[in-house]
Amino acid sequence: MAEMEDGRKPKFRRRAEARPDEVLDAALDLFIEKGFAATRVEDIAARAGISKGAVYLYFPSKEKILEGLVQRAILPIANSALSSLRTIEGDPRPIMTGVLKMLGQRLADARLLAIPKLVVREVLGYPELAQMYRREVLDRVMPVIEGLITQGIAEGYFRPVDPRLTIRSIIGPMMLHVVLAEVFAIGADVSMEQLIDNHITILFDGLSLSPASR
Amino acid sequence: MAEMEDGRKPKFRRRAEARPDEVLDAALDLFIEKGFAATRVEDIAARAGISKGAVYLYFPSKEKILEGLVQRAILPIANSALSSLRTIEGDPRPIMTGVLKMLGQRLADARLLAIPKLVVREVLGYPELAQMYRREVLDRVMPVIEGLITQGIAEGYFRPVDPRLTIRSIIGPMMLHVVLAEVFAIGADVSMEQLIDNHITILFDGLSLSPASR
Amino acid sequence: MAEMEDGRKPKFRRRAEARPDEVLDAALDLFIEKGFAATRVEDIAARAGISKGAVYLYFPSKEKILEGLVQRAILPIANSALSSLRTIEGDPRPIMTGVLKMLGQRLADARLLAIPKLVVREVLGYPELAQMYRREVLDRVMPVIEGLITQGIAEGYFRPVDPRLTIRSIIGPMMLHVVLAEVFAIGADVSMEQLIDNHITILFDGLSLSPASR
Amino acid sequence: MAEMEDGRKPKFRRRAEARPDEVLDAALDLFIEKGFAATRVEDIAARAGISKGAVYLYFPSKEKILEGLVQRAILPIANSALSSLRTIEGDPRPIMTGVLKMLGQRLADARLLAIPKLVVREVLGYPELAQMYRREVLDRVMPVIEGLITQGIAEGYFRPVDPRLTIRSIIGPMMLHVVLAEVFAIGADVSMEQLIDNHITILFDGLSLSPASR
DNA sequence: AATGAATGAGAATTCATTCAT
DNA sequence: TATGAATGAATTCTCATTCAT
Numbered sequence: 067m068a069e070m071e072d073g074r075k076p077k078f079r080r081r082a083e084a085r086p087d088e089v090l091d092a093a094l095d096l097f098i099e100k101g102f103a104a105t106r107v108e109d110i111a112a113r114a115g116i117s118k119g120a121v122y123l124y125f126p127s128k129e130k131i132l133e134g135l136v137q138r139a140i141l142p143i144a145n146s147a148l149s150s151l152r153t154i155e156g157d158p159r160p161i162m163t164g165v166l167k168m169l170g171q172r173l174a175d176a177r178l179l180a181i182p183k184l185v186v187r188e189v190l191g192y193p194e195l196a197q198m199y200r201r202e203v204l205d206r207v208m209p210v211i212e213g214l215i216t217q218g219i220a221e222g223y224f225r226p227v228d229p230r231l232t233i234r235s236i237i238g239p240m241m242l243h244v245v246l247a248e249v250f251a252i253g254a255d256v257s258m259e260q261l262i263d264n265h266i267t268i269l270f271d272g273l274s275l276s277p278a279s280r
Numbered sequence: 281m282a283e284m285e286d287g288r289k290p291k292f293r294r295r296a297e298a299r300p301d302e303v304l305d306a307a308l309d310l311f312i313e314k315g316f317a318a319t320r321v322e323d324i325a326a327r328a329g330i331s332k333g334a335v336y337l338y339f340p341s342k343e344k345i346l347e348g349l350v351q352r353a354i355l356p357i358a359n360s361a362l363s364s365l366r367t368i369e370g371d372p373r374p375i376m377t378g379v380l381k382m383l384g385q386r387l388a389d390a391r392l393l394a395i396p397k398l399v400v401r402e403v404l405g406y407p408e409l410a411q412m413y414r415r416e417v418l419d420r421v422m423p424v425i426e427g428l429i430t431q432g433i434a435e436g437y438f439r440p441v442d443p444r445l446t447i448r449s450i451i452g453p454m455m456l457h458v459v460l461a462e463v464f465a466i467g468a469d470v471s472m473e474q475l476i477d478n479h480i481t482i483l484f485d486g487l488s489l490s491p492a493s494r
Numbered sequence: 495m496a497e498m499e500d501g502r503k504p505k506f507r508r509r510a511e512a513r514p515d516e517v518l519d520a521a522l523d524l525f526i527e528k529g530f531a532a533t534r535v536e537d538i539a540a541r542a543g544i545s546k547g548a549v550y551l552y553f554p555s556k557e558k559i560l561e562g563l564v565q566r567a568i569l570p571i572a573n574s575a576l577s578s579l580r581t582i583e584g585d586p587r588p589i590m591t592g593v594l595k596m597l598g599q600r601l602a603d604a605r606l607l608a609i610p611k612l613v614v615r616e617v618l619g620y621p622e623l624a625q626m627y628r629r630e631v632l633d634r635v636m637p638v639i640e641g642l643i644t645q646g647i648a649e650g651y652f653r654p655v656d657p658r659l660t661i662r663s664i665i666g667p668m669m670l671h672v673v674l675a676e677v678f679a680i681g682a683d684v685s686m687e688q689l690i691d692n693h694i695t696i697l698f699d700g701l702s703l704s705p706a707s708r
Numbered sequence: 709m710a711e712m713e714d715g716r717k718p719k720f721r722r723r724a725e726a727r728p729d730e731v732l733d734a735a736l737d738l739f740i741e742k743g744f745a746a747t748r749v750e751d752i753a754a755r756a757g758i759s760k761g762a763v764y765l766y767f768p769s770k771e772k773i774l775e776g777l778v779q780r781a782i783l784p785i786a787n788s789a790l791s792s793l794r795t796i797e798g799d800p801r802p803i804m805t806g807v808l809k810m811l812g813q814r815l816a817d818a819r820l821l822a823i824p825k826l827v828v829r830e831v832l833g834y835p836e837l838a839q840m841y842r843r844e845v846l847d848r849v850m851p852v853i854e855g856l857i858t859q860g861i862a863e864g865y866f867r868p869v870d871p872r873l874t875i876r877s878i879i880g881p882m883m884l885h886v887v888l889a890e891v892f893a894i895g896a897d898v899s900m901e902q903l904i905d906n907h908i909t910i911l912f913d914g915l916s917l918s919p920a921s922r
Numbered sequence: 923a924a925t926g927a928a929t930g931a932g933a934a935t936t937c938a939t940t941c942a943t
Numbered sequence: 944t945a946t947g948a949a950t951g952a953a954t955t956c957t958c959a960t961t962c963a964t
Contacts, residue, residue, distance in 0.1 A: 085927090101404040103317045106954065117929050122956065159488070187401050189463050190315040200464040208466075215487075224487050231470060231478040232487070234460070238452030245455065246448070249403050250414040252422075256445060264445040272486030273429075273438050273446070274373070321938060322947095331946045333940085342938065529832040531745045535959060536926095545925045547961085556959065587916070615829050617891050618743040628892040636894075643915075652915050659898060659906040660915070662888070666880030669887065674876070677831050678842040680850075684873060692873040700914030701857075701866050701874070702801070727948090748933065759950050764935070 086124040088114045090138055093131045098180045102132055102188050132188065136195055139181040140202040151210050158218040163266055165211065166236070170258040173244055183248070208233055239265045300338040302328045304352055307345045312394045316346055316402050343406065346398065350409055353395040354416040365424050372432040377480055379425065380450070384472040387458055397462070422447055453479045514552040516542045518566055521559045526608045530560055530616050557620065560612065564623055567609040568630040579638050586646040591694055593639065594664070598686040601672055611676070636661055667693045728766040730756045732780055735773045740822045744774055744830050774830065778837055781823040782844040793852050800860040805908055807853065808878070812900040815886055825890070850875055881907045 092113035096105040107128050111118045125131045151165070172178050182199065189196040211233050218224035243261050246252040306327035310319040321342050325332045339345045365379070386392050396413065403410045425447050432438035457475050460466040520541035524533040535556050539546045553559045579593070600606050610627065617624040639661050646652035671689050674680040734755035738747040749770050753760045767773045793807070814820050824841065831838040853875050860866035885903050888894040 099404075104405060107956080108954085116927095118955095119930065119957080120928055123927070126956095128955070186459065186463050187404075190313075190401075191318060196463050196465075200466065204460075204464060204466065218487075222489060225481065225485070225489050227482060227487065228474070228478050230467065231475050232482060234453040234456045234475060235479050235482045235487075238454070238456035239448040240452070241456045241459065242448045242452035245400065246418075249400050249410050250418055251410075252414065252418060253444065260442070261445050261448060264442050265449050267439065268441060268446065268449045268483065268486070270486050270488045271439070272482070272484050272488075273432075273441065273449075274484045274486075275436060275439050320936090332938095333946050333948095334944080336939070337944070527832075532833060534957090546959095547925050547927095548923080550960070551923070614887065614891050615832075618741075618829075619746060624891050624893075628894065632888075632892060632894060646915075650917060653909065653913070653917050655910060655915065656902070656906050658895065659903050660910065662881040662884045662903060663907050663910045663915075666882070666884035667876040668880070669884045670876045670880035673828065673883065674846075677828050677838050678846060679838075680842065680846065681872065688870070689873050689876060692870050693877050695867065696869060696874060696877045696914070697910065698914050698916045699867070700910070700912050700916075701860075701869065701877075702912045702914075703864060703867050749935085750933085758948095760934090761936080761951065762949050765948065768935095770934070 085114075085116070085120075086134070087138075089116075089121055089124055089131065090135050094135055094177060094180055097132070097135070097184055098176070102128075102184065102191075129192065132184065132192065133195065133198075136181055136185060136198060139178070140199065143203050143206065155221075157223055158214045158221075159223065159270060162211070162214050162218075162236070165214070166240070166262050166266065167259075169237070170240060170262050173240060174258050179244065179248075211236060236269060299328075299330070299334075300348070301352075303330070303335055303338055303345065304349050308349055308391060308394055311346070311349070311398055312390065316342075316398065316405075346402065346406065347409065347412075350395055350399060350412060353392070354413065357417050357420065365428075369435075371437055372428045372435075373437065373484060376425070376428050376432075376450070379428070380454070380476050380480065381473075383451070383454060384476050387454060388472050393458065393462075425450060450483060513542075513544070513548075514562070515566075517544070517549055517552055517559065518563050522563055522605060522608055525560070525563070525612055526604065530556075530612065530619075560616065560620060561623065561626075564609055564613060564626060567606070568627065571631050571634070584649075585651055586642045586649075587651065587698060590639070590642050590646075590664070593642070594668070594690050594694065595687075597665070597668060598690050601668060602686050607672065607676075639664060664697060727756075727758070727762075728776070729780075731758075731763055731766055731773065732777050736777055736819060736822055739774070739777070739826055740818070744770075744826065744833075771834065774826065774834065775837065775840075778823055778827060778840060781820070782841065785845050785848065797863070799865055800856045800863075801865065801912060804853070804856050804860075804878070807856070808882070808904050808908065809901075811879070812882060812904050815882060816900050821886065821890075853878060878911060 089110060093105070093110045095113060096109055099105075107121055108118045110131065111121045114121070121131075125134060151161070182203075185195050185199045212229040215224060215227070215229040215232050215236075219226055219229070239261065240258070243253065243256070243258065247254055247256075303324060307319070307324045309327060310323055313319075321335055322332045324345065325335045328335070335345075339348060365375070396417075399409050399413045426443040429438060429441070429443040429446050429450075433440055433443070453475065454472070457467065457470070457472065461468055461470075517538060521533070521538045523541060524537055527533075535549055536546045538559065539549045542549070549559075553562060579589070610631075613623050613627045640657040643652060643655070643657040643660050643664075647654055647657070667689065668686070671681065671684070671686065675682055675684075731752060735747070735752045737755060738751055741747075749763055750760045752773065753763045756763070763773075767776060793803070824845075827837050827841045854871040857866060857869070857871040857874050857878075861868055861871070881903065882900070885895065885898070885900065889896055889898075
């Protein structure tokens with residue numbers, strides 16, 4: 067399509083409105099692979115198929131690429147099903163189960179997972195990244211789950227636990243699973259689905275065998 | 281020499297064998313504060329009260345300081361009460377509760393927590409760090425907890441869950457709590473004790489209100 | 495096309511031959527403001543209201559813009575009243591006074607003054623600029639003034655001074671005034687007119703109070 | 709002295725307290741020759757006989773080298789004979805003549821002259837340089853000369869001229885001479901001494917031939 | 923003629939590591 | 944042992960210039 071008759075690669079590709087996104091894609095790959103600090107702007111450029119200078123046409127600094135990456139990832143979350151979730155009457159457990167499975171799917175997508183990983187890794191150098199992530203993602207998602215808990219308690223489905231703390235009991239296991247797998251290569255053979263199934267049982271009904279079933 | 285007539289601090293610890301440890305202490309402080317990459321060897325030296333060159337008398341490279349830090353932190357864990365824990369007969373729940381509280385205490389100690397944080401953050405650049413941490417810490421601690429679960433199931437205290445997955449349900453909430461607090465400044469007002477209490481209830485008895493208590 | 499229904503400025507001067515001049519105008523403004531090195535070709539283009547690429551249609555390099563600027567400023571000087579000044583008989587002092595006042599006026603015009611300032615500032619990088627300025631301006635103007643001096647001496651109006659050196663005594667004060675004001679912000683409240691009046695008195699009659707007037 | 713037995717150049721030269729000065733010397737040479745912008749830090753290092761990195765041991769930035777250069781040049785001026793000049797009674801003309809000759813000598817020293825040249829050339833980019841030079845040099849020197857004029861007027865030696873303007877008539881010619889010679893290569897064959905002699909005549913007694921001497 | 927995306931050489935600065943003392 | 948001056952590779956960012964459209 068862009069090949070030239072004489073076989074040379076076209077040196078310029080103009081009016082590429084997709085460029086910033088291509089840069090972000092390249093950067094994400096490399097940040098995942100080597101981390102932010104260890105990735106050179108030149109590497110990003112090379113992977114995006116453009117020159118070093120061209121990167122600076124779209125992003126004023128390497129740091130802004132990181133920011134752009136987080137921003138781009140965050141946008142769709144605002145519109146996600148999750149954040150618009152408003153529980154109606156009735157048992158919140160099926161909904162909560164659904165939410166967990168959805169989160170599980172997202173965490174299984176490497177390019178989606180890469181963003182919070184980046185944020186966590188780079189928080190010391192770029193604390194505003196974590197603030198942004200918190201504001202746009204956590205502050206939207208966590209209240210929804212807390213709402214489910216609160217409602218479940220009010221309607222007599224759940225024990226009178228502290229919703230803010232309970233959210234950690236709900237999500238934490240998935241997070242630990244990711245950390246073990248990604249950082250320590252532990253449990254790579256275990257699927258997120260299995261984990262969620264096992265976890266939901268414990269979460270809702272407890273680890274203890276009820277005296278009745280003994 | 282130690283006369284201090286001139287008012288300067290006497291140079292105690294000449295040829296002190298504690299030097300490497302002082303370097304590690306200094307490094308730990310700085311790695312916590314600014315991260316590995318952003319910490320200069322000169323900063324470490326300054327905080328340790330020695331010269332830049334002297335650091336290299338004890339550690340052949342900056343990277344080896346990081347390694348030394350993890351190694352030093354890991355040693356006592358091998359000998360810790362936890363890893364030598366062998367459950368006797370009977371209900372494993374009190375023991376498990378004790379283990380969680382002990383972990384909670386450790387996570388509350390910034391200098392102890394700093395090590396896994398470092399490992400997580402630097403895993404891309406120094407994967408051998410994570411391997412070491414896994415081998416020395418996780419591979420010792422996790423089987424103990426898994427053992428408790430397995431035993432609990434065998435003795436009829438616990439539901440027949442998957443022990444390897446269940447460990448994530450047990451520890452995960454504490455980890456998420458740490459991440460939320462440390463990275464996103466969420467829930468700084470919540471104490472680890474409160475979290476553990478809330479979590480233990482759910483963990484053992486489930487979120488659901490048992491039909492009996494309704 | 496020139497309808498302006500959309501409210502945008504119509505692009506008058508299509509293919510205008512005035513373009514190079516507009517580029518020079520823009521460049522002069524910016525060179526005055528920030529200096530040659532600190533001015534980007536893109537800035538010049540923006541101020542000239544054209545694209546970066548278009549600048550290169552008129553000037554093959556940034557350096558040639560500088561050259562063009564000096565050249566353009568120099569042309570009218572060759573044809574100026576000054577250079578065609580041929581002293582007639584009689585007292586050269588009124589003429590010399592007139593010349594000084596004219597120079598004073600020119601130095602007060604920022605855009606005119608900018609050219610020698612540029613030449614002086616950029617002489618190290620572009621010595622040919624200084625040569626050009628010398629050839630076209632100084633080598634035309636200085637002999638005229640020297641001629642006035644020589645004639646004044648010959649006709650008995652002036653002391654038998656060295657005309658080549660004396661020209662420095664005539665023009666120097668004005669130049670120092672400009673440097674003090676422009677570079678060091680000294681004497682911004684003093685007008686060139688005042689300076690010239692004060693200077694002419696001294697120049698013609700000396701600082702010393704004549705014995706007669708004592 | 710520093711030669712090694714095997715003939716290799718010594719790589720390190722330690723505890724050189726003269727280093728900053730050597731860097732400034734090297735920088736001055738290069739700034740004179742090529743200007744500030746066109747001089748690379750690496751060039752300075754090479755000429756100072758050290759590595760690029762070593763320059764940054766002594767100066768935190770290229771800009772600070774420039775600043776240091778001006779600062780170093782300025783220091784002795786505060787203690788110079790000129791600034792401590794306090795006229796006693798009597799004819800100020802011999803003193804003024806002496807001052808002019810002293811200034812003339814200074815302007816003839818290329819390394820001394822280089823500083824104000826630098827300041828003038830770089831004022832746009834580093835206006836604080838000009839402020840410093842003004843504060844430390846001009847604001848000390850100019851009042852002294854103005855004082856001479858004022859005193860000369862008060863004691864009846866000088867015409868009632870404006871001292872602030874007259875200082876331009878006194879110094880300006882020397883400055884123009886320098887500019888013509890340095891920038892435009894005009895009058896390289898004329899010595900500063902000749903200029904001063906010619907100028908002093910005009911300055912004190914005027915260009916005009918007094919009617920008496922006609 | 924005109925555009926502006928793209929290039930790439932170049933320069934300042936940093937810092938882990940070395941080594942003369 | 945200890946120092947800290949010195950090194951130099953590495954990296955970010957800039958901008959004059961080119962050229963496909």
